[in-house]
Amino acid sequence: MxxxxxxxxxxxxxxxxxxxxxxxxxxxxxxxxxxxxxxxxxxxxxxxxxxxxxxxxxxxxxxxxSKGALFAAVVSRSIQTMFDHLAPVPQGLSLVQRLQAVGEALIEGMLHPRCVAFMRITAAEAGNFPDLALTAYQDSFDGAVAYVLMGIGETDLGAVSPGLTALAQRFVEVTVQPVSFQAAFGVDASLLRPRASVYVHDAVELLHKKIAMTGWE
Structure with a gap:
């Protein structure tokens, strides 16, 4: 805080x-x-x-x-701060290990008290500021997808194939979003953290074959 x-x-x-x-x-x-x-x-x-x-x-x-303009700037800054503090993925790991590390790092970032608090405030004000709520969601989602792609070795995000981007999006949907949803609705982060590795492991198992077919290995 x-x-x-x-x-x-x-x-x-x-x-x-x-x-x-x-x-x-x-x-x-x-x-x-x-x-x-x-x-x-x-x-x-x-x-x-x-x-x-x-x-x-x-x-x-x-x-x-307006207060809405200031709140939008604060939310944007909070999202950027979270991504700035994500640890780089160690090199020399297998695809499965990289995805596991990326997924766990994203969940840990999303469970930071400041992030959880702003998710709740933004959701509560979605009726008054729908564009802000949607932008905050999209910025968080796009940032997580970019982190997945960069973490596994994609340096030129503008050149990533649509199929690969779709798989990264699905990975975020399966790993990060369920935990964020639970945290936003009051589930204690101390209960969610021990489950993070299991959530990510299950997602990796589910998507590994499709990811390997794209040449992501």
């Missing part, structure tokens, strides 16, 4: 210089992440984010004109 929002200080608020714009945006998103996780979507306001991030309201509204 992100650290608590920073205490107030005497730092001057307002529009940051161009050289500090990246740090300014990062501070806003970090504070907004903490507030959304701690207070939920409904009880978080842009004014509250500006207060805790110690930034001018005009600067915040210039970047994020």
């Amino acid at each position: 992100p650290a608590a929002c920073p205490e107030k200080s005497n730092r001057r608020r307002g529009r940051p210089p161009a050289s500090q714009a990246g740090q300014f945006d990062e501070r806003i998103l970090e504070v907004a992440t903490s507030l959304f996780l701690d207070r939920g979507f409904g009880r978080t306001t842009l004014d509250l984010v500006a207060q805790h991030a110690e930034v001018g309201k005009s600067s915040l509204y210039a970047r994020y004109p």
